[in-house]
Amino acid sequence: TAASSNASSGMVSVNWWASIEPAGYPAGQLLPAAATGLAISPQTRVETLAIRRGKALHRLLAHGQSLSTVTTDLLLAEFALPAAVRSEVVEAADLIRRTPQTARYLDSRLLSFTESEWPGAPGQVSPVVRPDRVVRLSSAPEVWCIVDFKWQVLSSQQIDYADQLATYAGVFRDRRPGAEIRARIITAGADVWELIAGRLVHSP
Numbered sequence: 001t002a003a004s005s006n007a008s009s010g011m012v013s014v015n016w017w018a019s020i021e022p023a024g025y026p027a028g029q030l031l032p033a034a035a036t037g038l039a040i041s042p043q044t045r046v047e048t049l050a051i052r053r054g055k056a057l058h059r060l061l062a063h064g065q066s067l068s069t070v071t072t073d074l075l076l077a078e079f080a081l082p083a084a085v086r087s088e089v090v091e092a093a094d095l096i097r098r099t100p101q102t103a104r105y106l107d108s109r110l111l112s113f114t115e116s117e118w119p120g121a122p123g124q125v126s127p128v129v130r131p132d133r134v135v136r137l138s139s140a141p142e143v144w145c146i147v148d149f150k151w152q153v154l155s156s157q158q159i160d161y162a163d164q165l166a167t168y169a170g171v172f173r174d175r176r177p178g179a180e181i182r183a184r185i186i187t188a189g190a191d192v193w194e195l196i197a198g199r200l201v202h203s204p
Contacts, residue, residue: 049082049085050151052079052080052081053079053088053151054150054151055079056075056076056079056086056089057089057092057149057188058115058132058149059075059076060072060075060076060089060090060093061093061096061106061132061133061149062114062115062132062133063075064106064108065097065103065107065108072090076090092151092188095189095190096149096186096188096190101190101192101203102192104137105133105145105147105184105186106133107135110135110136110137111135111136112133112134112135112136113133113134114133115130115131115132115133117129117130118130118171118172118175119171120167120171121167121170121171129168129171131146131147131148131168132148132149133146133148133149134147134172135147137182141180142176142178142180143179143180144176144179144180144181144182145181145182145183145184146169146172146181146182146184147183147184147185147186148161148164148165148168148183148184148185148186149186149187150185150186150187151187151188152187152188152189153185153187153191153193153200153202158199158200161185161193161200162198162199162200165183165184165185165195166195166198168183169181169182169183182195183195185200191203
């Protein structure tokens with residue numbers, strides 16, 4: 001189930017789970033086509049290299065803090081990355097995993113949800129939202145952090161990314177009233193950007 005496959009922190013009550021339960025199964029857990037022996041999707045062939053690179057980084061980070069070489073190869077196979085770009089992705093994932101300020105969001109001991117879907121707010125363009133990762137940092141007081149992975153954050157992208165995080169935070173805040181909801185972006189360089197008063201602020 002979504003509860004057992006995508007969250008870890010011990011037992012939770014039925015009522016608590018009903019308030020937080022994602023609408024769909026976690027896409028981040030699915031094995032790529034290459035791992036199942038299926039052909040590479042035609043869609044992969046028409047995506048730009050930058051898009052495939054970003055998706056590849058998401059795929060590695062969705063599978064936890066450390067991966068074997070064999071598992072990494074399986075997860076990256078469907079993206080058909082040139083060797084140099086593949087190395088960039090692996091190095092970026094490793095950097096995020098070993099940097100204390102970013103590794104904490106991948107801690108398997110914390111209750112977390114990876115690429116799970118929640119119903120969007122009324123009037124929202126998309127019927128669901130799917131943040132990359134939602135992590136409970138503390139249960140008393142209750143503190144959650146929404147994490148989105150980006151390859152980089154350019155000045156021209158900051159408004160759009162802030163709006164995206166604000167949408168995620170609003171949806172999650174409605175589901176956990178009273179909880180503190182934080183929202184952050186982690187980049188390939190292990191930089192952290194935090195949503196503060198509707199703006200992205202780079203954390204030192």
